[in-house]
Amino acid sequence: xxxxxxxxxxxxxxxxxxxxxxxDMRKKIANDLYNHGQGIDFxxxxxxxxxxxxxxxxxxxxxxxxxxxxxxxxxxAAIDALESYNK
Numbered sequence: 001x002x003x004x005x006x007x008x009x010x011x012x013x014x015x016x017x018x019x020x021x022x023x024d025m026r027k028k029i030a031n032d033l034y035n036h037g038q039g040i041d042f043x044x045x046x047x048x049x050x051x052x053x054x055x056x057x058x059x060x061x062x063x064x065x066x067x068x069x070x071x072x073x074x075x076x077a078a079i080d081a082l083e084s085y086n087k
Contacts, residue, residue: 002058002060003055004085005056006026006056007024007026007054009025010022010081010084011023011025011078011081017080027050032073032074033046033066034047041061042065042069045058063086067083067086
């Protein structure tokens with residue numbers, strides 16, 4: 001299980017990781033998964049993230065699905081931000 005608050009994701013704005021902004025990423029991530037993911041698992045994950053309020057738990061499978069997608073389609077800053085939750 002991985003706990004993530006998609007309403008308050010820290011995204012670095014520089015490669016040195018010195019400057020960070022906090023963003024509500026629910027709609028962006030949910031729409032990306034909904035529009036570009038393949039299959040019912042992406043559909044369910046998109047809906048779960050979109051409907052979330054505060055911290056939610058993602059199963060190991062859900063987190064892997066999210067990270068597989070983000071590593072292929074996301075920005076390096078998004079990859080770093082979401083990878084930081086699995087430490």
